[in-house]
Amino acid sequence: MKIFVDRKNELEELRALSQSKEPAMALLYGRRRVGKTYLLGRIWENPFYFLAADTTPETNRKDLLSELAQWAGVEILPEDYPTWRAVFRLMTRTNQGDQLVFILDEFQYLLGHKDDVISQLTAIWDREMTDSSMLLVLCGSEVATMEALQAGDSPLFGRLSWSSMLRPFDYFDSSRMLPWLGLREAMYFYGVLGGLPRYLSAVKRDEGFRESLCRILLSTRGEVHVQLQNLIAGEKGIRNTAEYDAVLRAVAAGRRELSEIASCAGLQNRAYVVRRILEVMENLDIIHRERNYGAGPKSPWRYRIGDNALLFWHRFIEPNRSRLERNMIDSVWETSIEPFLDTYMGPVFENTVRRTLLRFNAELELPVVSTCSRWEGTDRNRRSIELDIVGEFDSGEMFTGEVKWSSSPVNPDVHFQLKRNLEDLAASGQSWGNRALHGWFVYFSAAGFSEYMMRLAEERTRIVLVSLEDMFPDGGNPNRNR
Ligand SMILES: Nc1ncnc2c1ncn2[C@@H]1O[C@H](COP(=O)(O)OP(=O)(O)OP(=O)(O)O)[C@@H](O)[C@H]1O
Numbered sequence: 331m332k333i334f335v336d337r338k339n340e341l342e343e344l345r346a347l348s349q350s351k352e353p354a355m356a357l358l359y360g361r362r363r364v365g366k367t368y369l370l371g372r373i374w375e376n377p378f379y380f381l382a383a384d385t386t387p388e389t390n391r392k393d394l395l396s397e398l399a400q401w402a403g404v405e406i407l408p409e410d411y412p413t414w415r416a417v418f419r420l421m422t423r424t425n426q427g428d429q430l431v432f433i434l435d436e437f438q439y440l441l442g443h444k445d446d447v448i449s450q451l452t453a454i455w456d457r458e459m460t461d462s463s464m465l466l467v468l469c470g471s472e473v474a475t476m477e478a479l480q481a482g483d484s485p486l487f488g489r490l491s492w493s494s495m496l497r498p499f500d501y502f503d504s505s506r507m508l509p510w511l512g513l514r515e516a517m518y519f520y521g522v523l524g525g526l527p528r529y530l531s532a533v534k535r536d537e538g539f540r541e542s543l544c545r546i547l548l549s550t551r552g553e554v555h556v557q558l559q560n561l562i563a564g565e566k567g568i569r570n571t572a573e574y575d576a577v578l579r580a581v582a583a584g585r586r587e588l589s590e591i592a593s594c595a596g597l598q599n600r601a602y603v604v605r606r607i608l609e610v611m612e613n614l615d616i617i618h619r620e621r622n623y624g625a626g627p628k629s630p631w632r633y634r635i636g637d638n639a640l641l642f643w644h645r646f647i648e649p650n651r652s653r654l655e656r657n658m659i660d661s662v663w664e665t666s667i668e669p670f671l672d673t674y675m676g677p678v679f680e681n682t683v684r685r686t687l688l689r690f691n692a693e694l695e696l697p698v699v700s701t702c703s704r705w706e707g708t709d710r711n712r713r714s715i716e717l718d719i720v721g722e723f724d725s726g727e728m729f730t731g732e733v734k735w736s737s738s739p740v741n742p743d744v745h746f747q748l749k750r751n752l753e754d755l756a757a758s759g760q761s762w763g764n765r766a767l768h769g770w771f772v773y774f775s776a777a778g779f780s781e782y783m784m785r786l787a788e789e790r791t792r793i794v795l796v797s798l799e800d801m802f803p804d805g806g807n808p809n810r811n812r
């Protein structure tokens with residue numbers, strides 16, 4: 331049986347919508363490969379499903395009619411339905427039983443032509459749908475276009491009963507795609523493939539980490555390799571892919587602030603273009619941005635890659651392209667990837683634990699987290715200081731902490747060093763340093779904690795230790811091999 335992970339809310343809400351006696355229109359969208367079609371295929375027994383193609387409106391209309399004829403078991407002559415209005419009217423008439431669900435997938439392909447699908451749809455919807463209980467689901471992968479459909483100036487505004495953007499899985503749900511793996515191994519996979527279900531579903535049960543990655547990602551014919559190569563070009567709303575690529579490369583190379591990114595991408599005098607590109611990619615969860623903890627609203631944003639698959643691609647695949655093209659997969663793995671993998675995982679793991687704090691605070695017996703970021707800068711002696719996590723709970727109390735992906739247990743030095751850093755920062759004008767010294771300390775370690783560290787945490791109530799196992803509160807997966 332194929333696994334079905336997460337998406338519980340979407341599934342329940344859409345099902346409820348189809349069971350109501352009212353006509354309803356729903357919008358489901360999200361990046362390519364995020365699992366939209368898979369989700370829609372899991373909710374209803376026998377919906378009408380049409381997958382639009384990137385072709386002319388006439389061809390799409392004819393294809394839809396022929397699928398509708400097959401589904402309803404009736405004869406339909408395309409020439410009788412020459413407009414979308416006529417097609418939608420026919421759909422409402424086919425609606426005789428309970429729970430009729432119509433799904434139009436890749437809906438963006440029906441838009442933007444002369445014959446305005448949306449206005450024809452709304453005309454029929456308003457006039458002829460009153461006594462029907464049909465659910466119409468409009469699904470699409472062109473995020474900006476689909477978002478525009480629910481904006482205030484769209485004719486669909488106010489007519490949509492439900493809308494949701496599907497997002498990639500976090501580390502926890504990603505690991506549920508690979509339930510046969512130990513936690514550390516599952517975390518490596520998440521670190522390399524990110525949270526797009528399609529990439530994770532390419533991993534086979536009987537393969538090891540290296541074997542899987544060589545097959546699906548390092549091989550230039552590999553499923554994930556091919557998809558990543560076309561990722562930017564495949565986002566339909568994006569036109570100038572070269573500029574997107576250059577910006578992505580700059581961020582992947584460690585440029586953090588807008589001006590650095592612009593100049594590294596060769597777009598020095600066009601910061602507004604770079605800002606726009608970053609915004610589009612942020613909307614797709616490809617880029618994340620954050621500010622130093624406590625920084626004012628005018629201080630610069632810091633950008634990073636938010637999709638691990640792309641990060642890995644730019645760090646390891648792109649620079650080894652020519653060897654990979656010549657099929658030297660083993661040598662690339664052994665000399666250019668494996669020795670650096672744990673260094674790569676450090677920051678990836680650090681970003682992952684933020685999600686733990688937000689999603690599993692109750693399981694960790696912590697208050698609700700209201701903000702969580704990091705801090706980097708220098709103290710008054712120009713010593714550089716980095717705090718992996720700094721944030722606040724709802725109660726207003728602060729927490730700080732360190733995150734270690736190392737393979738040896740963390741000992742109390744980490745705590746004493748962090749306190750010294752906070753004292754230094756407090757003395758250097760970062761007034762929150764003192765508050766943090768009286769707040770909580772949360773330490774994450776992929777390799778557990780030394781006995782001394784555990785004793786320290788037992789003695790002091792506000793030191794919380796989180797191991798890799800704690801980051802995976804069971805999750806309905808009791809058989810996982812820890
Ligand atoms: N919730 C899930 N649980 C388990 N596997 C999933 C889930 N969602 C998606 N997948 C896997 O990911 C694959 C891709 O998902 P799907 O085709 O639904 O993506 P999509 O968003 O429709 O992409 P596209 O825009 O490219 O059509 C599925 O075939 C399935 O193997």
Ligand SMILES: [Mg+2]
Pocket residue numbers: 366367368435
């Ligand atoms: Mg799809």
